[in-house]
Amino acid sequence: MIFDSDYRPGDVVSVRFGGVLRHYGVVTHGGRVVSNTRRHDGIVSQTMAEFARGRPVKWHGQKGSSGEYLASSRADRLLGREYDLTGSNCIxxxxxxxxxxxxxxxxxxxxLMAFGDMLGARKPRR
Known part of the structure; x- marks a missing residue:
């Protein structure tokens, strides 16, 4: 069993939702999780408890070669960006x-999105 204190900055974690789907986030310093979520319409920083919302958290470890500092820093720099299921989702x-x-x-x-932009103006996002 992994406890909140065992997660390191840069670790990828996920929780199950909708039966078979998973929601992914990146652990940052202070044990917070940064994730891109439709619920909050973009990239947000949450406590582990807020991220999990009572669901078991699955640990995926460090998936890249950038190390904990760079992964955590990249995640923090993206805070506030908008959510887009087809172009910028949690994965x-x-x-x-x-x-x-x-x-x-x-x-x-x-x-395809760039090609569509060349053919005509995109509809403004809400």
Missing amino acids: DFARHAQGRKPTINQIARGT
Whole structure:
């Protein structure tokens, strides 16, 4: 069993929601978790208890090669950014904070969005 005090800055953690889906976050200094969530319409910093909301937390460890300081710093720098399920979701956020390369799906989404922008103006976000 892992306790809150066992998590290190830069660790990726997740909680289950909707039965089979997972919500991902990155542990930062002070035991807080930074995550990109539709509930808060963007990237927020929460206590572990606020992140978990009574659900078991799964530890994924350090996934990138950037180390705890860089992963934590990247996560903190993104605070306040907007949530976008197709372009900036919790998995994309956790990968970026860890310094990992984008997945082929992220590259394809970005390419299609750029192509769409070239063809016509995008609708403004709410």
